[in-house]
Amino acid sequence: MARGAEFLGTRYAIMAGAMTWVSERNLVAAISNAGGFGVIACGAMDPARLDEEIAATKALTSKPFGVNLITMHPQMLELIAVCAKHKVGHIVLAGGLPSGAAIEAIKAAGAKLMCFAPALALAKKLARSGADALIIEGSEAGGHIGPVSTSVLAQEILPEMSPQLPVFIAGGIGRGSAIAAYLEMGASGVQLGTRFVCATESVAHANFKRAFIRASARDALASVQFDPRLPVIPVRALKNAGTEAFTAKQREMVGQLDAGAVELAEAQLQIEHYWAGALRRAVVDGDVEGGSLMAGQSVGMVTKEEPAADIIGSLVAEAATALAERAG
Incomplete structure (x- = not known):
């Protein structure tokens, strides 16, 4: 996990999935303050709205956090400019292959680019195009999904891509023991969304x-x-x-x-x-x-409302226990 944590600038390489209406300033800041990596879900926000959300998040945390942008957004370059203005260190592009102009703008801003790789061929293409890290998200995830499971994608992509750049695994992760397994397979970290919906700091109804x-x-x-x-x-x-x-x-x-x-x-x-x-x-x-x-x-493993710090703490403790048992 050290490689992923160094890449994100966090204590733990545990990213929060960007969930529209859920991943806003309060939850993002809470996750980052707890040692994870919060990610603002830009979704359909216009540049002015994103500017406001980033500023509000910065007021709640001095820790690193990222912004998730949808590649089909008609104001993509303006949104990237807003991220650059605030010196956002990591931009996650989702929803399809990013344009060359978007990649160039992110690089010019000095931000690290993270992209979703739904297949090995696309993972290689994204790496060649300038992605600094990849996220593998399987069909177990919530929201818009692809057809292949997390475990199969991990087996297919990790051996090829993890020697080249950090790879984060997402989809169906609800326990620290699963995190440990993916780290052993070569992942640099993980991304969870569903587990954080019921965080105390989440504004979800x-x-x-x-x-x-x-x-x-x-x-x-x-x-x-x-x-x-x-x-x-x-x-x-x-x-x-x-x-x-x-x-x-x-x-x-x-x-x-x-x-x-x-x-x-x-x-x-x-x-x-x-x-x-x-x-x-x-x-x-x-x-x-x-x-x-x-x-x-992984929603079946969400059993109560609890602080984001407790969720991250339990995940880390479970992962450490699993690794120690295997080593022993």
Whole structure:
């Protein structure tokens, strides 16, 4: 873990996944203050809103933290400029392959670039393009997911890429023993999202947190693509009326496509807007029936609300115990 901790500038190489509406100033600062690495979820924020959020986070912590940007954001270069203004040391790009202009701007700002690698070929491409570290996230994770499990991606990518640059593992991690296993395989650190939703410092609605505490792993299901003409990135969330409404939304968009009422790009955009709105209703407003309860399969290991420092402390202690037992 020393390699990952040195890269992040933290005590522990434990990153927090960037969760829209959840990963804001309070949780990010709490995780960084506890020795981990908090990451602001920029999501659909405009540059002025991100500027405000970074400044507010800096007021709560002097420790390093990062910013997660979505590659398809129309104001990507302006967002990078905001990060540069605040001397953000690490920028995480998610949602697809980053453009050359974005990579160049991040490098010019002096920040370290972290990218998600969903396959070995893309991991190699990202390394050649200038990524300073990679994040491997498997299908067990919450929110938008790929088709391959964390354990398979780790076996495929770590032996090839970890000698070249730090690699962080994400998706389905809920115990320190799993962290220990991935470190032994060559990872430099890990990223967790679901475990931090119920941190005391998380601003997620009490109803949202209760849903996580009550849920088991089998409740966190991946959405199903309704029609192959409308490619939709699967989303893992707790099953509720909102997931059924999403199926209906897909059916509605397919009907409009058939009627020529919308173009494919517009249909896809409406679906993404659906998820953004549904997630806000659940996290902010507490609508756990109609909103989206994005959660990873590790949700079954979320059993109570507790401070971020206690979550990190237990993860580190469990990892240390697991490694000591194997060494003994």
